[in-house]
Amino acid sequence: MVSRERGGESGDGQGEGRSGGRGGKGVPSGAPSGAAAGRGRGRPRSFDRATALEAALMAFWERGYEATSVSDLTRVMDIGAPSLYRAFGDKRSLFEEVVREYGVRYGSFGDRALAEEPTARAGIERMLREAADEYTVPGRPHGCLVVHAAANCSTPEVEESLRVRRNANIAAIENRISADVAAGVLPPGTDAAALARHAGAMIQGMSQQARDGASRTELEALVEIALAVWPRG
Numbered sequence: 366m367v368s369r370e371r372g373g374e375s376g377d378g379q380g381e382g383r384s385g386g387r388g389g390k391g392v393p394s395g396a397p398s399g400a401a402a403g404r405g406r407g408r409p410r411s412f413d414r415a416t417a418l419e420a421a422l423m424a425f426w427e428r429g430y431e432a433t434s435v436s437d438l439t440r441v442m443d444i445g446a447p448s449l450y451r452a453f454g455d456k457r458s459l460f461e462e463v464v465r466e467y468g469v470r471y472g473s474f475g476d477r478a479l480a481e482e483p484t485a486r487a488g489i490e491r492m493l494r495e496a497a498d499e500y501t502v503p504g505r506p507h508g509c510l511v512v513h514a515a516a517n518c519s520t521p522e523v524e525e526s527l528r529v530r531r532n533a534n535i536a537a538i539e540n541r542i543s544a545d546v547a548a549g550v551l552p553p554g555t556d557a558a559a560l561a562r563h564a565g566a567m568i569q570g571m572s573q574q575a576r577d578g579a580s581r582t583e584l585e586a587l588v589e590i591a592l593a594v595w596p597r598g
Contacts, residue, residue, distance in 0.1 A: 412442075412443065412444050412448070414452060417442040417443070417444055417452070418453075418462065418463065418466060419466075420441045420442045420443070421438055421441070421442055421453075421459055421463055422463045422466055422467055422510070423441070423505065423506065424437055424438060424441045425460060425463050425510060425514055426467070426505070426506040426510040426513070426514070427506040429513055429514045429515070429516050429517065429518065430460055430514045430515070430518050430520065430523050431516075431517050431518050431519055431520065432517070433456075435449070435456055438456070438459070457520070457522065457523060460514075460523065461526070463510075464510070464511065464514075464526070464527070464530070467510045467511070468511075468530075471499065471510070472509065472510070472511065474492065474495040474496070474499055475492045475495075475496075475534060475537075475568070476537070478491040478492040478495060479492070479537060479538065479541045484545055484550055485538070485541040485542045485544070485545045485550070485551070486545075486551075486592065486595050488541060489538065489564050489591075489592070489595075490588060490592055492564070492568070493564075493567060493568070493571070493587070493588045493591060493592075494585060494588055496509075496568055496571050496572075496584070497571065497581050497584035497585045497587075497588070498581055500571060500572055500575035500584065501575050501579070501580060501581040501584065507575040507576050508572035508573065508575045508576040509568070509569070509572040511527055511530050511531060512531070512569050512572040512573070513572065513573075513576060514527060515527040515528070531565070531569070534565060534568075535561050535562055535564075535565040536561070538560075538561040538564050538565065539557050539558055539560075539561035542555065542557040542560050542561055543557040551596055552596050552597075555596050560594075560595065563591070563594060564591070567587065567591045571584050571587065
């Protein structure tokens with residue numbers, strides 16, 4: 366998870382810097398002038414960086430990268446644009462941090478399944494069952510951010526970074542299957558690449574089905590069908 370910065374990050378408040386300058390209209394007599402006045406007004410309000418990042422994550426997860434504007438982000442993060450740029454960089458930099466945070470908080474179930482289960486088949490079964498659960502949790506966007514955020518994306522760098530992540534997931538599955546073939550758990554003629562791509566297609570398809578309203582039960586019903594293509598050792 367992204368750690369919270371000490372003392373919070375600065376954000377610009379509503380009405381920041383609205384007071385008039387020296388001799389400005391409406392300045393009460395005796396008010397500080399010049400540099401002293403500049404120091405005494407327009408101080409940005411602080412905000413919690415982790416909370417703002419979570420709000421951005423939910424916005425990108427719900428709308429995708431391209432459809433989420435900077436205006437959308439400042440509204441849901443409850444900060445001004447200058448504060449967003451100071452704390453997170455531009456929209457693309459913020460999105461890259463969001464994707465990393467998503468991987469830690471919401472998208473790590475697949476890696477855990479492959480690492481903790483005794484066989485590739487058991488790992489894939491667990492991965493699919495947990496995807497059915499994770500992709501349909503009430504109260505948050507459905508499906509997978511890494512899959513959905515790429516929809517209608519016209520920014521090549523973002524599209525490529527998401528593609529690399531998805532392909533890395535398939536490569537991890539293939540490596541796990543290949544290890545089982547080498548260990549004799551799966552038959553020697555097993556096509557590890559095809560099985561891995563099949564699993565990736567199932568995960569990505571379940572994500573889209575969840576976005577389209579499929580329930581956890583409906584997605585879980587796909588697991589046994591998906592596993593039926595697996596060879597027995």
